[in-house]
Amino acid sequence: MTHWRERLPVPRDQFVPPVVWVDDLITGGYVSVSREDDEPAWRKLVDADEPIITQVDDGKTPPGGVGQQISSSCSAPSVVADMLDALDARPGHDVLEIGTGTGWNAALLSRRVGGSGRVVTVEVDAALATAARAALHEAGYEPLVVAADGTEGYPSGAPYDRVIATASVRAIPRAWIEQTRPGGAIVVPWGSDYCNGTLMRLDVRYDGSAVGRCGSHVEFMRVRSARRYYMEPAADEQAAADTTTTTLTVRDMRDMTVYGRGAMIIGLRVPRCYLTVEDPDDDHRRYELHDVGSGSWAAVDLVRGEHPWTVRQLGPRRLWDEVTAAHAWWTSEGRPGPEHLTLTIDTEGGHWLSLDNPGGTRWLLTP
Ligand SMILES: C[S@@+](CC[C@H](N)C(=O)[O-])C[C@H]1O[C@@H](n2cnc3c(N)ncnc32)[C@H](O)[C@@H]1O
Incomplete structure (x- = not known):
């Protein structure tokens, strides 16, 4: 490469x-x-x-x-390069970018499509859009820079041969598929709150559906309307949490939390559940789960020399129980990595997930 x-x-x-x-x-x-x-x-x-x-x-x-x-x-240059390669924008193409940021990627796209192509780039933050427009002009590029919510796409410039998002989503907006020409493609960082996420290239089909497979692991900020900030429960609340123990192993914990193992697929079974990892010291790792909407929280503390580990859970959802159930299901499915997962979006916007395991397991993503 x-x-x-x-x-x-x-x-x-x-x-x-x-x-x-x-x-x-x-x-x-x-x-x-x-x-x-x-x-x-x-x-x-x-x-x-x-x-x-x-x-x-x-x-x-x-x-x-x-x-x-x-x-x-x-974004990191190697990630920008990988996304552009996945997008495969060619001379003469019409391209929509969501997330102008500095304008650097819009300049790179403009180079790729050349004088016969067209780039429209949408940025939700008006001040950033203004600065990017100026930087692009200064560097000799004139894509159309629009200050708006890019989850709506940019209908008046549609259809596009390619759509690329540089902010991540949990569900692919219907507008992006509708604004892509049949036979065109969408490249987007996609994942769950639990595992953010994968570089997804979706091919848009003639019937208006779209299909793609998980690519490399990427971490992108979310589109602005979908941002959530979790709060640590106060110390007295944590102390009052239900306390149990778990006999899961270090390998199980890695399977549950590493993208290339089970985290991507497990995360898609446990909606609205943020995973955070911190190391209070060299002998202690803490995994926390947060659901901002319901105020649920769980923590498992892996302390060297201590096993089984302590689990604490708070709130209406038992997040640790949900994640361990998803892990048990993933194990029963043959422990598939993300490369075995296909996302198909039907014409109604339903997100179908399927595994290429012998059972051909298929399920609908919870909105
Ligand atoms: C990782 S940065 C983009 C980097 C950019 N492509 C570049 O070349 O510098 C993500 C950008 O997406 C923007 N963004 C977030 N939500 C958005 C939305 N709904 N519509 C358009 N832009 C959005 C953010 O303001 C941020 O500037």
Whole structure:
């Protein structure tokens, strides 16, 4: 495989804004790095094969402050290259992008489709759309940059040969399929709250349905309307949680939490359940499950030398019980990895999941 530098013929530094953000170990938030104040630090971020945080808190935290939530980023170059390869946009194609961000990907798309093609890119944040339009113009590209909610697509530019989303979804919006030409394709980061997610390439069929298989593991921010922030229950609530133990093994826990093992498929059986992992110290790993809507929470603490492990559960949903039931089902299905999963979206928008195991198991994703 060619190195990403040769696959991305538009320089990233033309699009990365002069102020970016990095993790701050001290506060646990994000602090700004300014090109003007520290060009070497800014340049190091631009040159690395890593995502760069380009906006926090929807632009409400000014440079010098401490950001709490990432609200826009410039994706890792190797991921951008893989997505463009999966999309396979060709000269003359009409392409819709959802999630303009810095505009870098829109420039790369413009290069791919050439003068005979057309790129429309939609960004929900008006300030980001304005900055991207200016950067694109400066770099010599003129795609149509629209400030709007991209989950609606952009109907007046339809149909498109290709649709690409650079923010993740839990369900593929019907509008994207309707606005893609039959025989065209959609590339989108797709997953569940539990496992976010896979690079999905969907082929749109002549009957208006779409079908695709899981690709590589990717982590993308969600589309803005689907963002959720979970809250840790207070210490007294945690102390009052129902407490049991589990005899599951380290291997079981890895199967349940690693994308390439069972996490993708198990996550699709347990809707609205966030998984978080933290290591309080070298001998302790904690998995937590959160359902923001119902206020349910569970935690399992893996402590070296202690087994069975302690499980605590709070709220109307018993999230740990749901996840272990999904794990038991996944084991009974022959422990399929994500490469065995196909997503088919019917003409009504129903998301059907099927495994290519001997039983040909098929189920409808809970909306
Ligand atoms: C990972 S960034 C995109 C990176 C971008 N493609 C680039 O080349 O820099 C995701 C972007 O999606 C935008 N976004 C989130 N929800 C959206 C929505 N519903 N419609 C359009 N854009 C959205 C975010 O504001 C953010 O800028």
